[in-house]
Amino acid sequence: MLVSDFDYHLPPKLIAQEPLADRAASRLLHLQQATGEWHDRGFRDFPGLLRADDLLVLNNTRVFPARLFGHRSGARAQAVSRQNPAAGEFLQGKVEVLLSRQLSSEPEVWKCLVHPGRKIGLGERLWFGSDRELQAEVIGRGSFGERTIRFHPVPDFFAAVDRLGHVPLPPYIDRPDQAEDRERYQTVYARERGSVAAPTAGLHFTPEIFERIRNRGIETTEITLHVGLGTFQPVHSEEVEQHQLHREWYSISPQAATQLNAALEAKRRVVAVGTTTVRTLEYSAGLTGGARVQAGSGEAGLFIYPGYQFRVVGALLTNFHLPKSTLLMLVCAFAGRERVLAAYRHAVAQHYRFYSYGDCMFVE
Numbered sequence: 001m002l003v004s005d006f007d008y009h010l011p012p013k014l015i016a017q018e019p020l021a022d023r024a025a026s027r028l029l030h031l032q033q034a035t036g037e038w039h040d041r042g043f044r045d046f047p048g049l050l051r052a053d054d055l056l057v058l059n060n061t062r063v064f065p066a067r068l069f070g071h072r073s074g075a076r077a078q079a080v081s082r083q084n085p086a087a088g089e090f091l092q093g094k095v096e097v098l099l100s101r102q103l104s105s106e107p108e109v110w111k112c113l114v115h116p117g118r119k120i121g122l123g124e125r126l127w128f129g130s131d132r133e134l135q136a137e138v139i140g141r142g143s144f145g146e147r148t149i150r151f152h153p154v155p156d157f158f159a160a161v162d163r164l165g166h167v168p169l170p171p172y173i174d175r176p177d178q179a180e181d182r183e184r185y186q187t188v189y190a191r192e193r194g195s196v197a198a199p200t201a202g203l204h205f206t207p208e209i210f211e212r213i214r215n216r217g218i219e220t221t222e223i224t225l226h227v228g229l230g231t232f233q234p235v236h237s238e239e240v241e242q243h244q245l246h247r248e249w250y251s252i253s254p255q256a257a258t259q260l261n262a263a264l265e266a267k268r269r270v271v272a273v274g275t276t277t278v279r280t281l282e283y284s285a286g287l288t289g290g291a292r293v294q295a296g297s298g299e300a301g302l303f304i305y306p307g308y309q310f311r312v313v314g315a316l317l318t319n320f321h322l323p324k325s326t327l328l329m330l331v332c333a334f335a336g337r338e339r340v341l342a343a344y345r346h347a348v349a350q351h352y353r354f355y356s357y358g359d360c361m362f363v364e
Contacts, residue, residue, distance in 0.1 A: 001240040001306065006332060007323045008344050015172050016357035019184045024206045027352055027359040031343050033335040038343050040350060043204045046317070047212040049362055050271065054315070055263040056213065057256075059199040059276045060222040062190035064158070065165030065182070066099040070128035072120060093119075095126055097136075097149070098168055099161070100196050100229040101249070108151040109139070113229065117145030129164050144233060158193070168196045170356050172322070185356070194226030194249065200319045200356045201274035221259045225250040225280045225300065235324055240305050245326060247301035250280045257284075257295035260312070264291050269314035271364075275327045278313050278334070279304065285311040305329040306337055315364040320347060320354045335363045 020026060028046060030039040041049075050056065072095040093116075101111040114120050122141055126149065128134040133154070140148030154160055167177040167185050177185075187202035189210075213220065229246045237243050252260075260281070263270055272278045283300035284293045291311045303326060316334055321327040332340045343361065352359045 003235050003238060003240055003243075003324050005337065006240075006325070006328050006341075008341055008348070010323065010348060010354060014348065014351060014354050014358075016353040016355060016359075017173055017175060019203070019357045022206075023188075023204050024209055026204045029343060029347055029352065029359070029361040031335060031339065031361055031363045033339060033363055036336075036339045036342070038346060043360060044209070046204075046362060047209060047216060047218075049364070050213065050216065050218050051269055052217055053266075053268045054218050054271050055259060055268055056218060056220045056271045056273065057260070057277050057281065058187075058189055058202060058220060058222045058273050059225050059280070060187075060189055060191045061195040061199060061224050061226050061276070062193045063167065063186055063195045063198050064193050065162060065167055066196040067166040067168045067177075068097045068099065068128045068134070068161070068164060069166065070095055070097070070126055070134075073125045073127070095120065097126065097128075098196060100246075101226075102194075103148070105157075107153060108157050110149055110151070111142075111229070112147055112149055113145050114138075114147045115145060117147075120147065129160075134160050134164060144236070146229070170197065172355055173357070189222070191222075192224045192226070192251075194224075196229075197227040198356065199225075199227065199274040199276045201317045201360055203319075203357070204360055205273075219259065219263075221256045223250065223252045223256050223277060223280050225276045227276055235326060240329065243303065243326065245301050245303040247299040248276075248279075249297070250283070250300045251297035252280065252284055252293060252295050254295040257293050260293040264293075264312065269364075270312050271315040271317065272313045273317050275316075275318055275321075275330050278316060278330060281312040282308075282310060304333050306333045308333045310334065315362070317360060317362050319356065319360050320344065320352065320358055322355065331361075331363065 026043040028041045028043045096115040098113040099110045103109040124138045126136045135152040136149040139150050167181040226249045228248045235243045283302040287294050
């Protein structure tokens, strides 16, 4: 299966650069996979599209300001500094680091993306903050700008990151992050810190929308998946099957597993809010070998593309995704490639807003 089979044309002007003032004012494209028909709606219609016995599943991960801007000092400068401490350590240039996955907390060791990727080698030191509040050393090197870095101990690491870090807006949002992004690039139900990208299908929900869902008696539950590097890394292979998805930390509580399994046993529909929720539920079901979800935590690395047989998810709320991306492949696996791409062409023609701060699609 070719990655190019999941391409489509998107005029750059349709990429949403700013969020709407009203989260729930987004448009919603309702796609019925059985017939391939679609209907143009608004997100405020969403509670009415749910069935009374649905189980709505949300990813409660919280984005943290994971983008750090600082300086680097090369291995040669470090050697000079060690031989002659009075010479100091010379800063060689600016560096951008996107923290993606915490490997340990004592010491703080992180997987990350760095820029400029080719120039930053093993042993280099990185400095963040005007008073070098955070310092780190590169201890591992991967492909496509990936590095492993170890931070020097500080009294409160995350407090320092909160002060120095920036909201990791996706690269297609062509502007610096703003103060309001700290709240707006976050779902209203975000709780568990750990993501470098928002589960964007959840950005449309408001307390008023949840009240309408509760008033219909619809059950909800929450799981956690911390979105990592997979969101930012493009597919570099020509064939879909050759791509390896980054693993991401997830957790499913005993209560959520009980709710999910009760719904599945009663043949009630499980509605996933976002592709991150889909990946978590389907990965967990794969561990059991059947249509049941297992409580627990770990690292999920399930790559879903056409041909996959869904065990848990019966309907999906999702934003519009990049061409040739793993997220678009997942949606195509759920609803059919031709149906999804036809719906995307309609969304382009109707000037829907695309990507993280854009509109959404409900597939059932």
